Amino acid sequence: MTIRVGEVIAVNGTKITLKIDEDSNKDTLFFKGNKYRGVSIREYLTIQRGFRDIVCLVEGEYLDESHVQNNGGKIGYIRKVEARPIGYFDLEGFKQGIKYMPMIRDAAFLLSEDRVAKIYDRDAGSEGGFKIGVMLKEELPVSLPWQSLFNSHIGIFGNTGSGKSNTLAKLFTVLFEKKLAAIQGKSQFVILDFNGEYAGEQLAPAASKMVYALTTQNSNPNVPVDRFPLLENEFWELETLSLLFQATTNTQRPFLNRVIEGKRRYGNSPEALSNYAKSKFRDAFCAADPKPATLDLMRTVARLLENGPLQMALNQISWHSTQKRFIGPGAYYDANGLAYAQNLEPMVNTIDATNLDAFNQLILRIHLRLIGDLINGYVQFEHIQPLLKRIESSLNSLKKVLSVGDEQPEQKLLTVISLRRCNNEIKKVLPLLFAKHYYISHKDSVQTPPNKTVHLIIDEAHNILSHQSARESESWKDYRLEQFEEIIKEGRKFGIFITIASQRPADISPTIVSQLHNFFIHRLVNDRDLFLIDNTITTLDNLSRSLIPSLSQGCCVVTGTAFDLPMVLQIDRLAKNKQPASEDVNLEELWS
Numbered sequence: 001m002t003i004r005v006g007e008v009i010a011v012n013g014t015k016i017t018l019k020i021d022e023d024s025n026k027d028t029l030f031f032k033g034n035k036y037r038g039v040s041i042r043e044y045l046t047i048q049r050g051f052r053d054i055v056c057l058v059e060g061e062y063l064d065e066s067h068v069q070n071n072g073g074k075i076g077y078i079r080k081v082e083a084r085p086i087g088y089f090d091l092e093g094f095k096q097g098i099k100y101m102p103m104i105r106d107a108a109f110l111l112s113e114d115r116v117a118k119i120y121d122r123d124a125g126s127e128g129g130f131k132i133g134v135m136l137k138e139e140l141p142v143s144l145p146w147q148s149l150f151n152s153h154i155g156i157f158g159n160t161g162s163g164k165s166n167t168l169a170k171l172f173t174v175l176f177e178k179k180l181a182a183i184q185g186k187s188q189f190v191i192l193d194f195n196g197e198y199a200g201e202q203l204a205p206a207a208s209k210m211v212y213a214l215t216t217q218n219s220n221p222n223v224p225v226d227r228f229p230l231l232e233n234e235f236w237e238l239e240t241l242s243l244l245f246q247a248t249t250n251t252q253r254p255f256l257n258r259v260i261e262g263k264r265r266y267g268n269s270p271e272a273l274s275n276y277a278k279s280k281f282r283d284a285f286c287a288a289d290p291k292p293a294t295l296d297l298m299r300t301v302a303r304l305l306e307n308g309p310l311q312m313a314l315n316q317i318s319w320h321s322t323q324k325r326f327i328g329p330g331a332y333y334d335a336n337g338l339a340y341a342q343n344l345e346p347m348v349n350t351i352d353a354t355n356l357d358a359f360n361q362l363i364l365r366i367h368l369r370l371i372g373d374l375i376n377g378y379v380q381f382e383h384i385q386p387l388l389k390r391i392e393s394s395l396n397s398l399k400k401v402l403s404v405g406d407e408q409p410e411q412k413l414l415t416v417i418s419l420r421r422c423n424n425e426i427k428k429v430l431p432l433l434f435a436k437h438y439y440i441s442h443k444d445s446v447q448t449p450p451n452k453t454v455h456l457i458i459d460e461a462h463n464i465l466s467h468q469s470a471r472e473s474e475s476w477k478d479y480r481l482e483q484f485e486e487i488i489k490e491g492r493k494f495g496i497f498i499t500i501a502s503q504r505p506a507d508i509s510p511t512i513v514s515q516l517h518n519f520f521i522h523r524l525v526n527d528r529d530l531f532l533i534d535n536t537i538t539t540l541d542n543l544s545r546s547l548i549p550s551l552s553q554g555c556c557v558v559t560g561t562a563f564d565l566p567m568v569l570q571i572d573r574l575a576k577n578k579q580p581a582s583e584d585v586n587l588e589e590l591w592s
């Protein structure tokens with residue numbers, strides 16, 4: 001038994017009009033131990049049609065004139081509501097979708113809270129359910145379908161202060177609390193944390209968490225700093241280096257290709273690079289047509305190798321513009337090589353390049369390659385010099401946050417990469433390198449179907465996934481977006497899933513947003529953001545969409561392929577030590 005509140009008086013497509021009884025406007029009712037909510041906007045009614053109960057959502061109400069005057073001769077009014085069917089109950093439970101429609105004069109009844117919970121809460125009995133909050137209006141805890149939620153790409157959107165970071169943290173905190181033992185060794189979670197919000201006790205136990213607190217700021221040389229390990233083959237890659245240093249297609253990219261090819265062919269021999277440097281020094285001084293630009297390149301090489309005697313000797317050499325040769329104290333360097341053998345070769349033979357790290361080795365190989373190419377007439381110095389300056393500038397920051405070698409990142413359940421103390425250039429570059437690192441290594445090792453997964457979580461995703469940034473070259477920006485678009489389009493079949501959180505979804509590439517499966521949408525007020533949401537998310541109904549600009553803090557609309565129906569949740573706040581470091585400043589406490 002339940003409470004009858006009215007009857008159907010009109011059916012127009014999927015729009016149902018009901019006449020509501022006069023005494024059915026209570027906010028809350030109790031009947032036989034069950035709690036019912038009265039008839040109002042966003043409440044639920046059932047309409048009996050045979051042996052099935054059609055569930056409808058109230059979307060509007062109004063008063064209409066009564067055609068029967070009351071005893072006082074005044075015109076009366078009747079209350080009418082407009083509702084939309086969302087599913088039905090049968091012997092197997094709730095089924096989402098419009099399959100049955102009511103007919104005129106069918107009775108309408110209130111829906112008890114326990115039956116409302118059954119509409120959304122399918123996993124309440126499975127290990128306590130996966131609950132991160134309660135339904136806003138009904139205040140009922142709802143278990144989310146974690147199996148299909150984390151097997152998808154997730155978007156968490158909301159203006160600053162709307163509770164977006166708490167939702168992200170709550171989602172994965174509950175996952176690790178309930179599934180930690182089952183996940184270990186089978187899945188890996190990586191957070192690109194631009195603001196250092198998850199470098200503390202958040203999300204996972206310390207034993208299952210690895211934090212890389214990267215920094216490009218000047219630090220105490222006696223204090224060890226974190227560096228993310230990259231493999232040699234990930235660093236020595238033409239495509240990455242070309243776009244990393246914005247190499248032009250016609251001249252600088254082929255030049256870099258020759259550098260990488262030389263490393264690939266001779267890099268396994270410890271003495272190869274030292275012998276290569278010695279030969280280029282001899283070529284520069286003994287060439288039939290020497291080039292003056294090679295002198296500064298050789299000085300840079302000597303300085304990089306910290307070869308003091310060679311530096312001093314090179315500083316005493318200059319270019320004779322009339323003779324078109326190098327000259328030094330009492331020496332004239334010509335093609336026969338006698339002056340070179342007497343004055344420079346003994347010091348050049350002391351060159352030792354065996355202990356250089358990858359960054360200095362890259363600079364050395366580029367300078368040596370440029371010396372050879374200038375002598376052979378392959379390039380003009382003016383075309384390659386800008387590339388040298390960009391490389392030297394970028395590597396000064398990269399060597400502070402990366403290490404290149406055979407070491408692999410420690411395999412922990414959760415890896416947090418904090419970029420809070422990095423400059424803007426590094427914040428643009430590193431996410432691409434990290435995404436390629438995890439994507440390629442996972443794709444090359446995973447089975448079919450996938451026997452393991454990688455979950456890449458990007459907080460403040462508009463920093464790197466924006467298609468409107470004017471602070472970087474178009475080629476670099478396009479390449480970065482194409483890389484992430486490939487991951488989000490093709491990653492699912494390899495078991496790679498992306499979660500993005502952003503204050504400005506309209507700034508993110510539309511291709512990326514369109515590939516997301518499930519959404520947690522907090523308050524958004526910008527028209528461009530609302531337009532994107534309205535035109536991208538097909539599972540969002542008009543009623544839920546209208547709530548987005550006025551949602552309170554911590555409240556969000558949840559919708560997507562993992563959910564039968566959109567719902568509005570109030571996300572539970574985490575404990576103080578588990579909250580992301582993004583809380584508002586308490587000025588009352590600060591200024592007291």
